[in-house]
Amino acid sequence: MSLLDVFDLPQIYTKPSPEALLETLAILTSAPPSWEPSDIKDTTECSARLGRRRITKSKAPQINPEGVSRYLTSIVSSDLRWIQDEEAKEEIWNQASFRLSERSGRTAMGALSRKFRIPSPEGHIELSIHEPALTGDDLGLKTWAASYLLAKRLPTFNLVQPGRKLQVLELGSGTGLVGLAMASLGADVVLTDLTSIHPNLVRNLRDNNEIVQERNGSVKSGVLDWTEPTSCQLFLNGDLKTDESYVNLDTKFPVILATDSLYSPEHPRWLVNTIETWLAQDNDAKVIVEFPLRDAYLPEIQNFREHMSKIGLLVLEEGHEVGYDDWGHCGVDEEEDDNALVRCWWSCWGRSLVAK
Numbered sequence: 157m158s159l160l161d162v163f164d165l166p167q168i169y170t171k172p173s174p175e176a177l178l179e180t181l182a183i184l185t186s187a188p189p190s191w192e193p194s195d196i197k198d199t200t201e202c203s204a205r206l207g208r209r210r211i212t213k214s215k216a217p218q219i220n221p222e223g224v225s226r227y228l229t230s231i232v233s234s235d236l237r238w239i240q241d242e243e244a245k246e247e248i249w250n251q252a253s254f255r256l257s258e259r260s261g262r263t264a265m266g267a268l269s270r271k272f273r274i275p276s277p278e279g280h281i282e283l284s285i286h287e288p289a290l291t292g293d294d295l296g297l298k299t300w301a302a303s304y305l306l307a308k309r310l311p312t313f314n315l316v317q318p319g320r321k322l323q324v325l326e327l328g329s330g331t332g333l334v335g336l337a338m339a340s341l342g343a344d345v346v347l348t349d350l351t352s353i354h355p356n357l358v359r360n361l362r363d364n365n366e367i368v369q370e371r372n373g374s375v376k377s378g379v380l381d382w383t384e385p386t387s388c389q390l391f392l393n394g395d396l397k398t399d400e401s402y403v404n405l406d407t408k409f410p411v412i413l414a415t416d417s418l419y420s421p422e423h424p425r426w427l428v429n430t431i432e433t434w435l436a437q438d439n440d441a442k443v444i445v446e447f448p449l450r451d452a453y454l455p456e457i458q459n460f461r462e463h464m465s466k467i468g469l470l471v472l473e474e475g476h477e478v479g480y481d482d483w484g485h486c487g488v489d490e491e492e493d494d495n496a497l498v499r500c501w502w503s504c505w506g507r508s509l510v511a512k
């Protein structure tokens with residue numbers, strides 16, 4: 157496909173029609189569907205507040221990124237006085253502003269919903285994950301590379317056996333991708349996180365409930381803070397604001413999942429204490445985790461290994477793989493995209509090697 161230059165786009169001084177401008181702005185979407193460039197063709201659909209228009213990136217022409225920000229600024233700063241339709245003008249300004257903020261990285265972007273394609277024994281499924289506009293330190297409002305990698309790896313562990321319901325607990329679920337993928341394999345999954353993350357988690361559980369149920373799985377959500385590992389409030393139908401009815405979780409789980417959970421010195425101890433609290437005593441109980449190997453947090457990973465071995469768990473299987481932690485300035489700056497590449501370590505832990 158040939159690369160268009162910014163000068164090939166309708167220029168403001170030529171007084172382009174609203175349709176031409178909106179079409180161009182749709183093409184300039186740097187939609188971040190997943191972190192797999194090879195998947196973009198199948199999965200790129202970015203909606204929500206990125207704009208009412210949907211565009212399949214594979215059908216759009218490629219635009220040379222040089223000068224695109226300047227082009228967008230020329231639209232935002234124009235009074236578009238040749239366009240009579242006030243609503244169309246608003247839409248053009250909005251879309252141009254969205255395109256500019258996409259080019260400033262994820263934190264500058266608004267809320268968005270993304271579709272993730274996950275392999276399953278019956279073929280691929282698509283999970284729709286909503287991410288609110290990012291605020292402060294709420295890392296759980298974004299979906300991280302390790303979670304997408306583990307979501308895709310889950311079927312390889314053959315955890316769900318025919319005729320046996322599997323109960324799974326996820327710790328620090330964030331937007332819920334891993335827990336939802338597990339439930340789509342037919343497991344009953346409790347997804348947990350902090351109070352501030354829980355409402356968006358509930359939204360994602362609701363958005364994907366149908367696909368989970370079609371596959372004989374179920375999802376529930378709870379608030380479980382690793383600093384108080386013995387208490388988990390399980391919400392049966394709703395979020396914290398509207399639903400007062402919760403029960404205290406009191407079962408243990410044969411499988412626990414966690415991704416990207418180690419980014420402070422206390423995290424390994426807290427996480428492992430929580431695992432110890434909720435992991436069933438069965439010999440075949442398993443803990444499956446995936447963490448990015450960020451230089452700054454390698455001591456945390458080592459610490460996690462040590463704490464896990466202190467509670468009698470050992471690695472049954474482990475490996476490394478590479479994913480995309482974010483889309484950087486996707487399609488805008490190739491170097492940024494490279495920076496988004498992240499190497500992750502996955503591991504499956506159990507009480508004895510025989511259980512493998």
Ligand SMILES: C[S@@+](CC[C@H](N)C(=O)[O-])C[C@H]1O[C@@H](n2cnc3c(N)ncnc32)[C@H](O)[C@@H]1O
Binds near residue numbers: 296330353380381426
């Ligand atoms: C980097 S995010 C990863 C989210 C998700 N697992 C993923 O990989 O996309 C870390 C998650 O751990 C949660 N978390 C951090 N500290 C926690 C704590 N003390 N108790 C429970 N969850 C915690 C955060 O709220 C956040 O959702």
